[in-house]
Amino acid sequence: MKKKTSRRKFLQQSTLVSAGLVGYGMSTAGQTGSRRFSTKPALLGGQPIRSKAWPQWPMWTPDDEALVVKVLRSGKWSRGEVVKEFEFQWAKQIGTKRALATVNGTSALITALTQMDVGGGDEVILPAYTFIATLTAVLATGAMPVFADVDPDTFQIDPRSIKEKITDRTRVIVPVHIAGLPADMKNILSLASDRKLLVLEDACQAWLAEIDNQKVGSFGQAGCFSFQNSKNIPIGEGGAVVSNDDQLMDRCFSYHNFGLPYQTAGGRPGAKLRLTEYQAAIGLAQLQRLDEQTTLRNKNAAYLQKLLLDIKGIKPYRLYDNVTRAAFHLFPFRYDKNAFAGLPRATFIKALSAEGIPCSSGYAPLNKVNMLGNTFQTKNYRKMYSAAELNEQQWEERNQCAVSERLCLEEAVWFQQNLLLTGKEDMQEIAAAILKIQQHAGDLKRQVD
Ligand SMILES: Cc1ncc(COP(=O)(O)O)c(C=O)c1O
Helix, strand or coil, rough: HHHHHHHHHHHCCCCCCHCCCCCHHCCCCCCCCCCCCCCCHHHCCCCCCCCCCCCCCCCCCCCHHHHHHHHHHHCCCCCHHHHHHHHHHHHHHCCCCCEHHHHHHHHHHHHHHHHCCCCCCCEEEEEECHHHHHHHHHHHHEEEEEEECCCCCCCCHHHHHHCCCCCCEEEEEECEEHHHHCCCCHHHHHHHHHCCCCCECCCCCCCEECCEEECCCCCCEEEECEECCCCCCCCCCCCCECCCCCHHHHHHHHHHHHCEEEECCCCCCCCCCCCHHHHHHHHHHHHHHHHHHHHHHHHHHHHHHHHHHHCEEEEECCCCCCCCECCCEEEEEECCCCCCCCCCCHHHHHHHHHHCCCCCCCCCHHHCCCCHHHHCCCCCHHHHHHCCCCCCHHHHHHHHHHHHHHHHHEEEEEEHHHCCCHHHHHHHHHHHHHHHHHHHHHHHHHHCC
């Protein structure tokens, strides 16, 4: 045991030295190296490790402005040629036959699900560890959401849990490439094909992420993306459905355009979910930077992952072996308070933020949100499902997801993607700040909690 600790200390020390962090006043022996930084945690009045600002997000340039002004001066602001160009370019990026732009990622998911003919009486399997919009989309169709648990190392939906949740009523699996890290598509697709289920990828955080050099969003029957303000390709609001299935895409087009007939699709119930020309112009401008920024995020994430792997009690994300690129909308890791003198995660987050490293605890457990109970009380759900199916206690029992709950309530910590648009030294500052908190975890616990 003793041996292990000293090896860990040695590794930390050597990582710090090789990362040049000893100069930050950081050393696992607790020595003060430099005068530049106080070793006292910033939350307790010390000097923060980092005072420099992180890259602002979203970014834009005069070129973006020119494209928007061009649309303004054209007087053609509603869906037209600029949206079509954006769709063409997006399909090209993802490697699908078609793309359809919609007003946001949520509406893209609703469009795809309804046009895959998902509705009342169907079950849709989704991960418990995702943004609420994945659930919103399932409930909008009238289907019953069934939560699968996630793999704690990758944060992604666990195919073993999906398998346990499949019933005769399951129609669609919705893997979410959460944080922009690809889900285990190989096993999900093989499960879906064995059980004759459809797959809709929620790639709303995973622009240009790849498995075996194929872009995510192109593996299932359809994939959906978001271009909301915080996203790696931000438009403000915006979304897209992609697919190789022409008939499905015709139906999606029809649905997003009042349900009017479109090519092979006859008239149908629909909505109006069309992107504007301004939004598409911003999207085209942002697209110019996406590939280069994605490469930079991957480079910095891999380096930071290496640094954090050496810190006891910090477990950064793991990528599946066949992942050739991730999007890194987030850099997620797990925090074990036992390696930090029992310091609660919330205080760790406050302390790290005070050091100039913004971070958050991420999602709350989605399988516990009260909108589910309220949804089950609606007229539509009461007409479509039996009292037993709408029994909340039974539903909760079936939808327990222990790993996701642990991530949400105790372990997960996220960095936003803009922290990765920097360089090696910035990654070293993140690691230094975490080590500084670890060294002073006892003081922090005594004085803050
Ligand atoms: C995983 C996931 N699904 C769906 C959405 C919905 O996208 P939007 O906010 O564009 O509606 C988001 C975006 O926030 C998301 O992160």
